[in-house]
Amino acid sequence: xxxxxxxxxxxxxxxxxxxxxxxxxxxxxxxxxxxxxxxxxxxxxxxxxxxxxxxxxxxxxxxxxxxxxxxxxxxxxxxxxxxxxxxxxxxxxxxxxxxxxxxxxxxxxxxxxxxxxxxxxxxxxxxxxxxxxxxxxxxxxxxxxxxxxxxxxxxxxxxxxxxxxxxxxxxxxxxxxxxxxxxxxxxxxxxxxxxxxxxxxxxxxxxxxxxxxxxxxxxxxxxxxxxxxxxxxxxxxxxxxxxxxxxxxxxxxxxxxxxxxxxxxxxxxxxxxxxxxxxxxxxxxxxxxxxxxxxxxxxxxxxxxxxxxxxxxxxxxxxxxxxxxxxx
Numbered sequence: 079x080x081x082x083x084x085x086x087x088x089x090x091x092x093x094x095x096x097x098x099x100x101x102x103x104x105x106x107x108x109x110x111x112x113x114x115x116x117x118x119x120x121x122x123x124x125x126x127x128x129x130x131x132x133x134x135x136x137x138x139x140x141x142x143x144x145x146x147x148x149x150x151x152x153x154x155x156x157x158x159x160x161x162x163x164x165x166x167x168x169x170x171x172x173x174x175x176x177x178x179x180x181x182x183x184x185x186x187x188x189x190x191x192x193x194x195x196x197x198x199x200x201x202x203x204x205x206x207x208x209x210x211x212x213x214x215x216x217x218x219x220x221x222x223x224x225x226x227x228x229x230x231x232x233x234x235x236x237x238x239x240x241x242x243x244x245x246x247x248x249x250x251x252x253x254x255x256x257x258x259x260x261x262x263x264x265x266x267x268x269x270x271x272x273x274x275x276x277x278x279x280x281x282x283x284x285x286x287x288x289x290x291x292x293x294x295x296x297x298x299x300x301x302x303x304x305x306x307x308x309x310x311x312x313x314x315x316x317x318x319x320x321x322x323x324x325x326x327x328x329x330x331x332x333x334x335x336x337x338x339x340x341x342x343x344x345x346x347x348x349x350x351x352x353x354x355x356x357x358x359x360x361x362x363x364x365x366x367x368x369x370x371x372x373x374x375x376x377x378x379x380x381x382x383x384x385x386x387x388x389x390x391x392x393x394x395x396x397x398x399x400x401x402x403x404x405x406x
Contacts, residue, residue: 085381086127088158090138090150093356096171096370097137103374111154123153129161133381135206137373139172140193141355142333148193152200159201167204167380168197169373171354172329176211177301179218194218206376208354208369209300209328212252224386226376228328228352229256231367233263235350236296236324245269245288247295247323249311257298264296271311283310291319294347301329302351305336312345326350330366332358 085104088111089097101108109127116122136158138151151168158166178189190212197205198220205219208226216223236244241264248257248270261268269288295315302308308325315323323345330351332340337358340349350365351357357366376386 084133085135085377086129086132087135087137087377088125088127088154089136090147090154092138092141092147092150093171093353095356096139096353096373099353099368099370100137100169100374100377103371104377113150113153121149121153123150123157125154125157125161129158129163131162131164133165133167134158134163135167135169135377137169137171139170139355140174141172141331144174148196152196155197155200155202165203166201167206167377168202169206169377171208171369171373172301172331173207173210173215176215179212179215190215191218194220197221204380206373206380208352208372211300224376224380226369226372226386227390228354228367228369228372229260229263230390231352231369231372232298232326232328232350233260235365235367236264236326241266243292243294243321244296245290245293247271247286247288247290247297247311247315249283249297249299249307251287253299256300260296260298266296269295271314283307283314286314286318290315293320295320295323297323297325299325299327301331302327302336302340303331304334305332305339309339309343312343316345320345322347324348324350328352329354330357330364331355332361332364337361 085106086109087101087106088109098108112124112126114122136154138147140148155166175189175193181188202221204222206224210225216225244266246257246261246266246268248254251270254270258268269286269290271283272285312323324347340346341361348365352367352369354369357364379386
């Protein structure tokens with residue numbers, strides 16, 4: 079194992095509890111950052127630990143207020159570059175601009191590519207993220223990208239249950255490949271909704287492809303924001319004779335009316351997500367599985383020059399018991 083003095087971890091204001099949990103698994107301290115806001119509303123970041131010839135990891139999911147947290151991340155990367163860091167890795171558990179991945183209207187910006195360019199310009203050497211919304215976003219980056227998956231973490235939750243009457247359901251065909259991988263981990267069949275998006279918070283699902291009659295659905299999505307797609311899907315599942323549904327996602331943003339829509343929905347038996355983003359404070363029944371151990375193990379492997387992709391052979395990470403100290 080490399081010496082822990084070679085590694086320094088910082089966090090912006092987006093999700094410090096996750097950064098602390100990653101550091102706890104690594105056995106390194108979370109170094110502090112002084113973020114100053116001037117009278118003209120400009121931000122300045124000052125890293126409070128020595129970075130010279132050290133491997134710097136900056137943990138910052140792009141969650142609301144997204145532009146504020148993006149600017150914090152860019153400033154911290156720039157500060158680390160100016161402090162002669164040996165390498166700078168942006169650990170972005172949730173890359174929200176991945177939804178802006180194509181030109182599907184006239185004169186429209188492609189934010190996913192633009193933000194990738196901004197990170198590279200700021201001085202990042204590597205990006206570590208989890209479950210990008212669209213696979214092509216990986217190619218937007220001019221630096222190496224390690225994309226982790228939470229499928230194994232989510233599968234562990236459901237494998238502890240009786241799944242004899244269950245089926246995995248994807249809200250749309252675009253997520254069907256991932257849902258199929260998830261269904262194989264659980265040993266279940268798979269179905270998918272035929273979805274048309276009318277607006278950011280308005281979708282229509284006109285049919286379900288696959289047999290869900292008399293079965294309990296495990297709905298898998300990569301990201302849930304307002305919950306509109308999930309509610310529309312549940313209506314169609316009920317029409318097809320589905321008896322109930324558990325909802326699972328990697329990035330549980332739950333913004334707008336999402337908590338009200340999902341918390342007491344008559345079809346939903348449970349909602350399971352991960353801690354890539356902060357959980358809502360007013361939803362104690364929400365089940366949150368931590369991915370801090372995955373990120374800690376990936377960071378340790380990157381630092382040691384070892385394979386990260388081998389963690390997910392067969393899609394299922396299967397980390398086993400948490401490792402108390404990965405450095406030391």
